[in-house]
Amino acid sequence: MELLQRYPEPHPQTAGRLIDGEAVLILAESAEIDVLNAVGSRIFELADGSRSTAEIAAQLAAEYDVPAAQATTDTIQFLSELVAQRILVWRDTPVSDHV
Amino acid sequence: MAVADTPLYIAIADLVTAVSVDDAAVADRLRRRYADFLCAPTTPHVAVNLTVVPGASFIPLRPGASWEVRVATADGVTQFVSYLEQGWFDLTAGVGQLTLAPHGEIENYLRVLYARLCLRHDALLLHAAGVLRNGEGYLFFGPSGAGKSTVARLSAEAGALPVSDDIVIVRRRGEELLLCGVPFLGELTHAVRRNAQAPLRAIFSLQQATRHAVRPLPRPLAVAGLAAAAPFVHDDPALGAALLRACARLATQLPPRTLYFARNPAFWEVIDGVVAALP
Numbered sequence: 447m448e449l450l451q452r453y454p455e456p457h458p459q460t461a462g463r464l465i466d467g468e469a470v471l472i473l474a475e476s477a478e479i480d481v482l483n484a485v486g487s488r489i490f491e492l493a494d495g496s497r498s499t500a501e502i503a504a505q506l507a508a509e510y511d512v513p514a515a516q517a518t519t520d521t522i523q524f525l526s527e528l529v530a531q532r533i534l535v536w537r538d539t540p541v542s543d544h545v
Numbered sequence: 546m547a548v549a550d551t552p553l554y555i556a557i558a559d560l561v562t563a564v565s566v567d568d569a570a571v572a573d574r575l576r577r578r579y580a581d582f583l584c585a586p587t588t589p590h591v592a593v594n595l596t597v598v599p600g601a602s603f604i605p606l607r608p609g610a611s612w613e614v615r616v617a618t619a620d621g622v623t624q625f626v627s628y629l630e631q632g633w634f635d636l637t638a639g640v641g642q643l644t645l646a647p648h649g650e651i652e653n654y655l656r657v658l659y660a661r662l663c664l665r666h667d668a669l670l671l672h673a674a675g676v677l678r679n680g681e682g683y684l685f686f687g688p689s690g691a692g693k694s695t696v697a698r699l700s701a702e703a704g705a706l707p708v709s710d711d712i713v714i715v716r717r718r719g720e721e722l723l724l725c726g727v728p729f730l731g732e733l734t735h736a737v738r739r740n741a742q743a744p745l746r747a748i749f750s751l752q753q754a755t756r757h758a759v760r761p762l763p764r765p766l767a768v769a770g771l772a773a774a775a776p777f778v779h780d781d782p783a784l785g786a787a788l789l790r791a792c793a794r795l796a797t798q799l800p801p802r803t804l805y806f807a808r809n810p811a812f813w814e815v816i817d818g819v820v821a822a823l824p
Contacts (some may be wrong), residue, residue: 461783469754
């Protein structure tokens with residue numbers, strides 16, 4: 447399934463909290479602690495399993511006033527990095543679709 | 546085997562563990578070791594049965610290897626194993642079991658237990674130096690090598706009273722935060738440890754420098770630094786969430802700062818100036 451139609455959400459082994467707009471993360475599997483920058487934190491905040499990558503990219507394009515194509519490319523790249531770091535996981539359907 | 550007649554009640558930051566020991570000699574050793582932290586019999590937060598087994602060995606000792614403690618939690622039960630100690634605890638049920646060799650130690654088991662017990666009781670066990678000055682508590686945190694032991698030693702030279710140079714508990718009493726000493730020694734067998742409590746006045750991340758200064762520390766970095774200083778609780782996402790919540794509350798109630806310090810006690814003059822300007 448194309449990434450734009452997938453739904454990122456926090457990895458079950460990751461604890462995260464927004465502090466003054468920045469996401470502080472504890473990765474249980476590696477016992478690492480990370481702090482994301484402002485844009486990364488906003489993406490992490492939006493990646494709650496209810497929004498598709500396309501929806502997140504559209505929201506970021508509006509919030510940061512960047513071209514949609516650039517926002518899409520950057521969003522896919524950043525989400526993929528967070529998934530590779532096991533901070534996020536991909537869902538095929540939004541959270542609200544699950545009973 | 547002689548059996549100790551009554552449990553030892555160990556109170557650390559007012560959180561009580563009752564330890565029943567089936568070996569009188571080990572019970573006497575623990576009673577001496579934790580003498581400053583023993584309290585009168587009461588309803589404990591956790592009751593631990595300690596069984597002494599001659600010849601017990603749970604992880605093979607390897608020369609030159611770093612000290613190993615394995616911890617895993619499943620279904621609310623935390624399993625613990627080290628070289629001469631093995632056990633578990635269930636904080637929801639308030640019970641635990643520890644088996645150890647006659648010369649084994651309960652300390653690492655208690656560290657893990659208290660790290661997790663604290664999060665259930667609005668408290669934080671932190672790798673940090675704690676110092677009392679003018680009846681108030683000061684917390685200094687940072688990674689290994691940041692200068693916690695140095696700050697504790699220099700604080701004593703400045704007339705302050707270190708309660709610990711590397712591990713303390715911060716707990717909440719109403720709206721007040723308290724800095725609490727702990728008995729844990731770890732590898733620093735001659736380290737300063739005091740059973741003392743005081744209202745927490747300020748928290749500082751440590752940064753060695755050539756001159757003294759205090760600067761604001763952004764809260765996200767402070768929360769990350771405090772969370773990194775909390776041992777034995779990073780392996781469980783639920784505990785991680787509780788840890789971040791507790792660190793965020795701490796860094797909200799007491800504005801975090803970075804202390805840049807050189808190796809002399811005059812950094813207290815800078816701290817005193819900062820504190821004097823606080824409401």
